[in-house]
Amino acid sequence: MSLGLTALELARIQFAFTVSFHIIFPATSIGLACFLAVLEWKWLRTQDPIYKDLFKYWIKIFAVAFGMGVVSGVVMSYQFGTNWSEFSRIAGSITGPLLTYEVLSAFFLEAGFLGIMLFGWGRVSPKAHFFATLMVAIGTCISMFWILSSNSWMQTPQGFAIENGIIVPTDWWAIVFNPSFPYRFAHMATAAFLVSSLLVVGTAGWHLLKGRRDTLVKKSFSMGLWMVLITSCLQVVIGDHHGLNTLKHQPAKLAAIEGHWETNRDHAMPLLLFAIPDMQNERNAVEFGIPHLGSLILTHSMDGQVTGLKDFAAEDRPNVPIVFWSFRVMVSLGMLMVLLSLIALWLRKQGSLYESSWFHKFAIIMGPTGYVTLLAGWVTTEVGRQPWVVYGVMRTRDGLSHSVTADQVGLSLLIFVLVYTVVFGSGIYYMLKLIKTGPAFLDSLAPEETAGLGHFKTPLRPLSAVDEMIDDETSTTDQNKEKHHD
Helix, strand or coil, X not given: CCCCCCHHHHHHHHHHHHHHHHHHHHHHHHHHHHHHHHHHHHHHHHCCHHHHHHHHHHHHHHHHHHHHHHHHHHHHHHHHHHCCHHHHHHHHHHHHHHHHHHHHHXXXXXXXXXXXXXXXXXXXXXXXXXXXXXXXXXXXXHHHHHHHHHHHHHHCCCCEEEECCEEEECCHHHHHCCCCHHHXXXXXXXXXXXXXXXXXXXXXXXXXXXCCCEHHHHHHHHHHHHHHHHHHHHHHHHHHHHHHHHHHHCHHHHHHHHCCCCCCCCCCCCEEEEEEEECCCCEEEXXXXXXXXXXXXXXXXXXXXXXXXXXXXXXXXXXHHHHHHHHHHHHHHHHHHHHHHHHHHHHHHHCCCCCCHHHHHHHHHHCCHHHHHHHHHHHHHHHHHCCEEECCCEEHHHHCCCCCCHHXXXXXXXXXXXXXXXXXXXXXXXXXXXXXXXXXXXXXCCHHHHCCCCCCCCCCCHHHHCCCCXXXXXXXXXXXXXXXXX
């Protein structure tokens, strides 16, 4: 089962596999929870039923994403005991409490109000329901706060001492608000909003391309594009500051990101657009860049100095090709997001935002790029940290469980791949079918489907909030093609 790989390599692959599946669902639920809060606030403020109908549609996708996020998150925690018990023993006095705070302050808040949010229409007052929605949205952000604090501490550890080989906390304020945390938290929060807004835009773009021109689709498309404009431009600014922070606290990672081997002591550093890093010969086999721009971006000076990879011992360098290219995937797609939103502004001015089929195709293509960008960013972050599990303090190999074997990890990895493919593949298929169905006007539904004006059907289980027959190709939204046109 080991396929010639060591237990360490397989354990890293297993954690990368499970966390990659996991991160897409919390990112979706974080962004959608805030989107739902905005929709309900707009409905309370204007009493326009369009916002209520959109809320009822997107809460179904939120419920599926939230459920899969919880399940996939539980699986990851077990690996700290099975594959990474030494990491838990040595650093658990810091990472353990941070994850506990996430459960106590965020998960309980979400769980306490989630039922009201999903099933409270007509059963509590509108303001009470909005409060529940707001609490769930805040809870998702608090959860992100603690998770990012824990991960950021592993990137830029502060506020600790080592006693008898064990990392012990000495300053919790310094631990929680470690040097990279503010930038990483802002970067991840903005990424989550980008993921969800692109999902909204892609969904609306699909239905516009199929001929729908009702206000539900137009409103979704418009709101999503405004959010993409704000968050994509904001991400450029946050990314710049995050890069400066990485240059200061994780210079080896930054050098790998830039494919920068020699410290530029007497000349400006170029910005490499393309390169083939050769780790064995400590150079780039092929490279193409823009002179001086690397120094300008990274140091805000035309001739700023950036430490090269050769100034670090070979065993302290990350995998340069992976970090170099994952970063460029992230940045390239981010620039396309900015382009998408700027084109949308121009089309708004021209009055053809909802009639430009070529732009709708572009929006559909961009819909899933938020997830690709998110994963590329995390690959850059986590592979760039190697060979450290706690940067500069504890190597990844030292966190591996002593008793675990390659065959054991390989077998569990195979089981994870099979189970995840079935379970989460089905969940993703379910979400895609809901997206294909699209939002519907309340008065276009049959009476038994509405259960009375403003009500959901009474559920027995949380995922009963998703009440679509997803394998029924006859969508209720098809009825909307002939009515509710502007």
